[in-house]
Amino acid sequence: MADIDRWLLPEGIEEVFPEKARQLEAMRRALLDLFDSWGYDLVMPPMVEFLDALKTGLGQDLDLQTFKLTDQLTGRLMGLRADMTPQVARIESHYIKREAPVRLCYLGPVLRTRPGVFGGSREPLQMGAELFGHVGVQSDVEIVHLLITALELIGIPAPNLGIGHVGIYRELVNESQLEADTEEVLFDALRRKSKPDVQAFLTASKLGDDYKRMFAGLIDLNGEVAEFGVAQAALSVAGPKVQAALQNLEQVIALAAKTLPGLKLYYDLADLRGYRYHTGMVFSAYVAGYGEAIANGGRYDAIGEAFGRARPATGFSADLRILLRMLVDKDVSGIGILAPEDGDSALIEKIQSLRGSGERVIRALPGVADAIMTCCCDRKLEKQDNCWQVVPL
Amino acid sequence: MLQTLTIALSKGRIFKESLPLLKAADIVPVDDPDTSRKLILDTNQTNIKLVIIRAADVPTYVRFGAADLGIVGKDVLMEFEGDGLYELVDLKIARCRMMVAEPETLAKNDDLGRWSRLRIATKYVNIARRFFSAKGIQTEIIKLYGSMELAPLAGLSDRIVDLVDTGNTLRANKLVEVEHIADISSRLVANTASMRMKHQIVKDVVKQIEQAVG
Structure with missing residues (x-):
């Protein structure tokens, strides 16, 4: 290995240098304080778990994304967490056995075997909040509200929200009795909003005309929520379960618009992200100039079943590293106070009291020129009239 | 705005x-x-x-x-x-078609049902791999950046996967279309x-x- 390769990090792994780290940590603390003030308890799931547990429930799709190693104590396979949401669901259903709704939040690194197509990071810093134990639009909207508040708090400008409901497509499939293997073809075409592919599928299928029309229509059923009536009209002949899903989505939209009057809302009935584990409304946040959602979430009822307790749940998660990229760099240099290398006990007291009040005091070191030290300070401690004073550099 | x-x-x-x-x-x-x-x-x-x-x-x-x-x-x-x-x-x-093509001489006695371990020259590595693996056929795929038709003539591969529009280039090089992969x-x-x-x-x-x- 050439010398130059030695300090190169693996692809998709990055380190964070002082200015960014300071900004990132400020963001992390602000977010955790926010979650706490909303009554969301912090949990810290482990970095490593037995693979079986990681893959249960929510984690089915994560097999390929999970780094694996053998536990030398049991011979069992362990996985490094690729997503904390399944872990939090496990903790909730297994250890926190309250009947009342449970609000949990988490923040920490996860590891992925492959870099994201977009961010390129294999070590996202995942943050999220989940609300367990309540079925209804109120909890869905609370999660949306919390996400938007969190994004605004850290300075993400004017996030937009895309909102959908996987129940509409799922119930249409159930009602029309599409077979699972053919349904996959339709699902794939719808996900890509490929009209020609959906049309080709429908032409070849034996579905009734009403269903053909409704499935084909799903692609165009997106737009400003003010036009949601178009979607309801287009699906008016669908059965009661589809109607219930539509009504649920309408209520979520209405309550979200009322709770967050300034928020730009956009609905999309063919938004089938996370279709395998989501059961109700799904949403994604977008900002101008970034070609992909910066946060995702939605309802995933009955996920705890695999861990022995089926609980309704709704939540969101986002990667702090991506959010950090959206923010303008803050200049955080030059904010310290330089203290001389030696001095009396009064100096030590003064330093202590300044640090206690939140100031950053940096001690000069012997043999190091002040010029070097002053690079990270804007003021200094100086003895005037027998008393230590903070003066500009 | x-x-x-x-x-x-x-x-x-x-x-x-x-x-x-x-x-x-x-x-x-x-x-x-x-x-x-x-x-x-x-x-x-x-x-x-x-x-x-x-x-x-x-x-x-x-x-x-x-x-x-x-x-x-x-x-x-x-x-x-x-x-x-x-x-x-x-x-x-x-508009055109994504096709598998092979030399006329090979096509004369070729039985598609018995294809195995094919050597395929193509610019479309992923498409070729997906198409043949869906049929359960082992392939050795050779990535080329152009003039795919040359590969079988030069003995580089037995077959090619390529876009065909009028088919003139294939005919000029004595190749025939044998499998249709997709309309493009x-x-x-x-x-x-x-x-x-x-x-x-x-x-x-x-x-x-x-x-x-x-």
């Missing part, structure tokens, strides 16, 4: 055939793309720009949001690894975030182009 829109177009034939469709949506490049060396072309609409790039780069530009819309062949989309693009409209331009035409693709953030202008343009296609 007027929303801006960037449309990525594939160089060459697709670009030429796209122009009438864009014109139907009242988008006309101001600079002459044949003489201008600009990579970003202004249009008659100040908020709409065109970028002319290699076909294989179009999905990347759109996927990452560097362009909001793109016009690209289905072959490139099938070969593109990442998903996360909306393929809104079949533009029905630049150009698609209008959209970035998923632009669909939401700029849906008014995206929807308008898409609708006009869709009508022009008929």
Whole structure:
């Protein structure tokens, strides 16, 4: 290995240098304080778990994304967490056995075997909040509200929200009795909003005309929520379960618009992200100039079943590293106070009291020129009239 | 504020055939793309720009949001690894077929049911791999960047996977089409975030182009 390769990090792994780290940590603390003030308890799931547990429930799709190693104590396979949401669901259903709704939040690194197509990071810093134990639009909207508040708090400008409901497509499939293997073809075409592919599928299928029309229509059923009536009209002949899903989505939209009057809302009935584990409304946040959602979430009822307790749940998660990229760099240099290398006990007291009040005091070191030290300070401690004073550099 | 829109177009034939469709949506490049060396072309609409790039780069530009819309062949989309693009409209331009072809001499006694361990030369590695593995056929795929027809003649491979338009090049090189993989035409693709953030202008343009296609 050439010398130059030695300090190169693996692809998709990055380190964070002082200015960014300071900004990132400020963001992390602000977010955790926010979650706490909303009554969301912090949990810290482990970095490593037995693979079986990681893959249960929510984690089915994560097999390929999970780094694996053998536990030398049991011979069992362990996985490094690729997503904390399944872990939090496990903790909730297994250890926190309250009947009342449970609000949990988490923040920490996860590891992925492959870099994201977009961010390129294999070590996202995942943050999220989940609300367990309540079925209804109120909890869905609370999660949306919390996400938007969190994004605004850290300075993400004017996030937009895309909102959908996987129940509409799922119930249409159930009602029309599409077979699972053919349904996959339709699902794939719808996900890509490929009209020609959906049309080709429908032409070849034996579905009734009403269903053909409704499935084909799903692609165009997106737009400003003010036009949601178009979607309801287009699906008016669908059965009661589809109607219930539509009504649920309408209520979520209405309550979200009322709770967050300034928020730009956009609905999309063919938004089938996370279709395998989501059961109700799904949403994604977008900002101008970034070609992909910066946060995702939605309802995933009955996920705890695999861990022995089926609980309704709704939540969101986002990667702090991506959010950090959206923010303008803050200049955080030059904010310290330089203290001389030696001095009396009064100096030590003064330093202590300044640090206690939140100031950053940096001690000069012997043999190091002040010029070097002053690079990270804007003021200094100086003895005037027998008393230590903070003066500009 | 007027929303801006960037449309990525594939160089060459697709670009030429796209122009009438864009014109139907009242988008006309101001600079002459044949003489201008600009990579970003202004249009008659100040908020709409065109970028002319290699076909294989179009999905990347759109996927990452560097362009909001793109016009690209289905072959490139099938070969593109990442998903996360909306393929809104079949533009029905630049039509051709993705085929497996082999030398006439081989085709005479060839039994498709007994194919195994094929040597395939192609530019479309992913498409070829997917097609043959779906049929349960082992392949050795040789990636080439052009003139696929030469490969069987030069003994580099037994068969090729390539786009066929008129079939003249195949015939001239004594190759015949033996398997049809897909019909290819150009698609209008959209970035998923632009669909939401700029849906008014995206929807308008898409609708006009869709009508022009008929």
